[in-house]
Amino acid sequence: MQPTFILVHGAFSNSFSFAPLQAELGLLGHRSVAVDLPGHGFQATYTRAYQTPQDAEGLATTPGSLKGVTLADNADHLIGILERAKRNGPVILVAHSRGGITVTAAANARPDLIDRLVYVSAWAPVDLDVNDYYTAPEMATVDPNAFASALAANPADLGLLRVNFRTADPVALAALKAAFLADGTDEEFLTFLNTFQPDENLDVGGSADRAQTATWGRIPKTYIRLAEDASLPLALQDRLIHEGNALTPDNPYDVRTLKGSHLKWLTDPAPTARILGEVAALLDPSAPA
Template sequence: MTDTTHTGTVLVLVHGAWHSSAQWAPTQRALAGTGAASVAVDLPGHGFDAPLPTGYLKPGRPGLLTEKSQLATVTMEECAEAVVSTLRQVRRYRTVVLVAHSAGGGPASLAAELAPELVDRIVYLSAFVPGGRPRFADYLGSPENATALGQHLTLGDPEALGAVRIDPLSPDPAYVQELRQTYYHDVPPDRFDRWRTALSPDLPVAVPMSPVAVTAARWGRIARTFLRCAEDRALTPAVQDLMIAEADQAFPASPFTVRTLPGGHSPFAARPRRLAEALLP
C-alpha cells in the first residue's frame, strides 16, 4: 500500500482476552503502508510481563485448576488507565482512533468515558459495547450468544481463581481443536499453533464482570464504528447486532457506523491487510 492520506492518524489498538500487543503486529505493518501510525497497548496482566500460574510450564501442570491467579486484584479501572495513558501520549496527532477487540471493549469504553477529549473515533472489532448493558458477561450469557463455541475452554472456577483461565498449551487434541474452532477457525492450520501458544492463560475476572458506565455527554459524543465479524464463533453475529442496536437505542444522537468483515473472531490473524483497510475511513 502506498496511500499516504492517513499520515495524521494514529490508531491505539486494544487487544481482547488472553491476547497482547504482539498479536496486532501484522495489522500494524499493513497500517504503516497507509501512512497511519499505530500503538498497541498491553492491558494489565497481559503480554510478556503477564504472570503465569506457577505450574503452567511444568510437567503435569500442577495447580492449574485451583491456583489463585496473580491477576485476581486487577481492576477495570486499572485496565482503562493503561489505555488513557497511551491516548495521552499520542494526542499530538490530528486524528486519534481507539480500536478495541472483543473483551478489550470494556477498558477502551471506560477510557473514552474518562477522557473523551483524547479520542476522535472508537472502532469496536467484534468487541463489547457497554451502551445497552454494563457488563460483557451480560452479553456473553445472552440468548443471542447461545450458539457461541468455547464453553468448555474455561478451567476451574473463575470466581475462586480471580481469573477466567484457559490452557493454550493443552496437550488434549479435543481442547486444542475447540480453541481453534472458537477463535481461529479461518487461520491456516499450520499457523494456528503459533498463534495459540502466544496466548496467556489468565484474564482478570474484572474484565468481563465489572460494569462499565458510559454517558451521552462523554462516551456518547465520540464517533463510533462497529466492525462485525460475519462468521464469528466466539461472539456471534446475533449478539454483535444486539450490542449495536442497544447502544444506538440508548445513545441515538450518535449511532454506529457498521461494517462487516468476512471470517471469524480474529481477523488480525486471518486477514490483517483487510482489517487494516477497514479500520480507516
Template sequence: MADNKNVTGRRHVMRVAAGIGGAALAAGLGVPNASAADADGLGSRRRHAVRTYVLVHGTHSAGAFWTAIGRELALRGHRVIAVDQPLHGTERFMPEAYQTQDLPALATEASPIAALTLDDYERRVTGVVRRAARLGGPVVLVGHSMGGVSVSRVGSAVPELLAHICYMAAFCPSRSMPSLNACAASPEGQHAITPLDQLVGDPSKLGVLRLNWRTSDRRDLAVFKEMICANHSDLAFLRVLEGMQTDESMTAYDGRAVGRAEAWGRIPRTYLRFGKDRTVAAQLQDRMIAEADDLTPDNRFTVRSIPDAGHLGPEDPTRVTDMLHGLRV
C-alpha cells in the same frame, strides 16, 4: 477438565470466556515534548494528516495481537500504538506450572491477575491515549473483543481526545447489559462457544479464568480453534496459541462499562462485525450495535461486516487494515 460438581458454577463464569485473541511482542510508545497548547491534541488535528491508532487487545491476549494489522497501518503512513494491559504482553504473568505442564499444580497456583479490575485496564489505555494525543493528529481508539469495554470506558473519560472509536468484534456494553459478563450471559451471547471442559482450576477460587493453551488434547484444541479462528489455517492457529496467556481477571469481566451518551456517545464510532464469530456471537454483536444506536440515535454506528470472519478476523490482515485506514475522522 471441569469437575462435574462444579459445572453449574463454571457455566456461569464461562459466560465471560470471550474476546480471546493472539499475542506475540507488543509495540511501545515514545513521546516527544509537546507545548501546553497542544496538550489535548485538538489543535494539532487540524494540522496533521497522520493519525495515531491506539489498539487494545482482548482477554488472554496482548498488544502483539495487532502486529500484522499495525504493520499495515504503519506502512500507510500512520502511527500505531499497541497497548499491553497490566500483567499482559511484555509484563505477562506465566504460572510456573504452565511452563512445566504440571496440571494439578496449575489448577491451584495463585495469580496476581486476580487483583486486576477494569479500572486498571481503563487507566492503562487512558494514559496511552493522553500521550498519543500530544503527538498531534487525530487519535483513533480500536478495541478487539474484551478491548471494547476499555474503549467504552475511555470514550466516556476523555472523549475530547478521540477522533473515532472502533469496536472490532468487541464487547460494547449497554444499559441492559452493563458489563462483559452481562453481554455474554444474554440470550444472544449463548450462541458463542463456552469451553467448560477446558477450564483449569476453579475460577471462583483462583479469581481468574485459566486455560491451558499448551494442551495436547485434540478435543480441547478443536474447541479452541472453533472459538477463535476456525477460518484460519492449522499453522496460523498454532501461532495464535503460542502467544496466548493463561489467565484473565474475573473481576474485570464484571466491571461496568456503559458509554455515557454525553461523552462516549458524541464520538464517531464504527463496528467491525465478524459474521462467523464463535466467541462474541454475531447475534450479540447485532444487539450491542442496536442498543448503542438507541442510546444516541443521532450518532449511530457505522457497521462494516466481514461475513466469513471468525473471532480473530480474516487471516489476511489487509482486509481489516483497509477498513481501519478508511475510517472517517
C-alpha cells in the same frame, strides 16, 4: 495531522497479536500503537507449571499477576497512553473483543482524548452488564465448553481466569479452534494459541461502565462486524450496534463488515488495514487510505 491508531487487545491476548496488522498499517502510511493492558505482554505470568511437562496442580494454585486487577485499572492505564498519544494529534481508539469493555470505560471517562472509536467484534455494553449478555438469546450458539474444557484452575480460588492453552487434549483444542479460528489452518490456530497468555482478570465492570450518552455518546464511532465470529456471534454484534444507535441516534455507528472468524482479521490483516485507512479518512480527508 496524521492520526494515531491505539489498538487494544481482547482476553488472554496482548500487543503481540497486532504485529501483522501494524505492519499493514505502516505500509499504508499509518501510525499505530499496540497496548498491553496491566498484567499482559511482558507483564504476564507464565508459571513453571505451564511449561512441559506440565504440573496440573501447580498450574491450578500458583498465583498470577492479574489477581485483583480491575476494569478501572485497565481504563486508567489506557487513559495514560491516550494522553500521551493525543499530544501528537488525533487518536483513533480500536478495540477487539473484551478490549471493548476497557475502551468503553475510557471513553466514558475521557472522551476528550478520543477522536473516533472503532470496535472490531468487541464488547460495547449499553443495556446490560457484560455477564448478563451471555444469557441473552443472541449468545445461544456460543459453545460454553470452548474455555471450560481447557480451564486450569477454579477462578474463585485463584482470583483470576486461567486457561491451559498448551493443552494437548484434542477435544479442548477442537473447541477452541471452532470458537476462535474455524476458518484458519491448524498451523495458524496453533501459532495464534501460542501467543495467548494463560491468565485473564475477572472484572468486566458493572452498570456504571456501560456506554454513557454524555461522554461515550459524543465520540464518532465505527463497528466492524466479523461475519463468521462464533465466540461473539453476529447477532450479538448487531444487538450492540442497535443499542448504541438507540442510545445516541444522532451519532450512529458507521458499520463495516469483514468475512471471517474472531481471529481471522488478525491473521489476515490487509482487509482490516484498508478499512481502518477508510475510517482515518473520515476523520481527516487528507489521511492516506
